[in-house]
Amino acid sequence: MSETLVITSGKGGVGKTTTSASLASGLAQRGHKTAVIDFDVGLRNLDLIMGCERRVVYDFVNVIQNEATLKQALIRDKRHDNLSVLAASQTRDKDALTQEGVGRVLDELKQDGFDYIVCDSPAGIEKGAHLAMYFSDRAVVVVNPEVSSVRDSDRILGLLSSKTRRAEQGEGPGPQHLLLTRYNPARVEAGEMMSVGDVEEILGIPVLGVIPESEQVLAASNSGVPVIHDAGSIAGQAYGDAVARLVGEDVPMRFLEAPKKGFFKRMFGT
Amino acid sequence: MSLLDFLRPRPKNTANIARERLRIIVAQERATRGGPDYLPLLRNELLEVIRKYVHVGADAVQINVERSNEGEVLELSVALPEVPGASGTG
Numbered sequence: 001m002s003e004t005l006v007i008t009s010g011k012g013g014v015g016k017t018t019t020s021a022s023l024a025s026g027l028a029q030r031g032h033k034t035a036v037i038d039f040d041v042g043l044r045n046l047d048l049i050m051g052c053e054r055r056v057v058y059d060f061v062n063v064i065q066n067e068a069t070l071k072q073a074l075i076r077d078k079r080h081d082n083l084s085v086l087a088a089s090q091t092r093d094k095d096a097l098t099q100e101g102v103g104r105v106l107d108e109l110k111q112d113g114f115d116y117i118v119c120d121s122p123a124g125i126e127k128g129a130h131l132a133m134y135f136s137d138r139a140v141v142v143v144n145p146e147v148s149s150v151r152d153s154d155r156i157l158g159l160l161s162s163k164t165r166r167a168e169q170g171e172g173p174g175p176q177h178l179l180l181t182r183y184n185p186a187r188v189e190a191g192e193m194m195s196v197g198d199v200e201e202i203l204g205i206p207v208l209g210v211i212p213e214s215e216q217v218l219a220a221s222n223s224g225v226p227v228i229h230d231a232g233s234i235a236g237q238a239y240g241d242a243v244a245r246l247v248g249e250d251v252p253m254r255f256l257e258a259p260k261k262g263f264f265k266r267m268f269g270t
Numbered sequence: 271m272s273l274l275d276f277l278r279p280r281p282k283n284t285a286n287i288a289r290e291r292l293r294i295i296v297a298q299e300r301a302t303r304g305g306p307d308y309l310p311l312l313r314n315e316l317l318e319v320i321r322k323y324v325h326v327g328a329d330a331v332q333i334n335v336e337r338s339n340e341g342e343v344l345e346l347s348v349a350l351p352e353v354p355g356a357s358g359t360g
Contacts, residue, residue, distance in 0.1 A: 146288075147288050147291065147292055150292050150296075151295060151296065151299075154299065155299070158299075158300070188285065191283035191284065191286065192284060193285055194285045194288050194289055194292075195285070198285065198289045202289065202293060202296055203296075
């Protein structure tokens, strides 16, 4: 049984690609044959986050336009040989993606025995974002605890309920999950940032995971290693927990509270 | 909280402000979502008409489209100001 996930958000810069890379890596780590596809035609970036940018020969659009086979275009991950990356095209315009073409590539991946197909959506609500969600069985909405991101997420939830194949065929939307990124528990406690509970209540869908703000996320993208591989970082561990929940495990939320400060820090600040 | 923090003015709890603002705007956008495109326009025109007679805020008119088997029902609610004396006639 194969499942197609879309990682989406509406707003840009909230961590969709970071999340796609880490969830896909985590699923592969657990032994599931996984493909992760960059739908951001013209602004390819998943390859950089996955650390395979120098190995891109053919891309998603080449496959859709029959200029390369899927097998030629899939890039095998260095760390897990059951994980493949399909890069977005860097040169063509967004109209290069067609609904028929995307559907055909996803079907071929399913026939090739992929358990999970992770679709990394571009920002916005245009064609690329529409096609990334259209065939999805499940959606992960990446959101920052910040007003514009939350509002855009709600807009995306509306589109997920009406503009997907499932919705059009009257099956109703598939499961939807929230994934909060850049969460800063200390600022939440100070009343400077909305809490997980606030965001969950406003958007009304369950939380798959909360990724604390962490310096390790930038370090991971700097080096092209998805942050989930950094088992020593709290962001990496939080992504690991999110993957466990994605496959149905019941894992308690971690890192929702600020680390307790020592005596000196309490008296004199940081 | 450090000693020095007690000397600084307390910042407002802006997270609560964010939450309340989002609650209102998200509810409003959900109500008109999937409905006919003219709903926001209709809402604004109604607001203008009501404002000729009663002084109400910009979010006083709420529009909701309910769908059922028998058809669609356009639900409209107008929140009037609490103090009767505060309303003026135009």
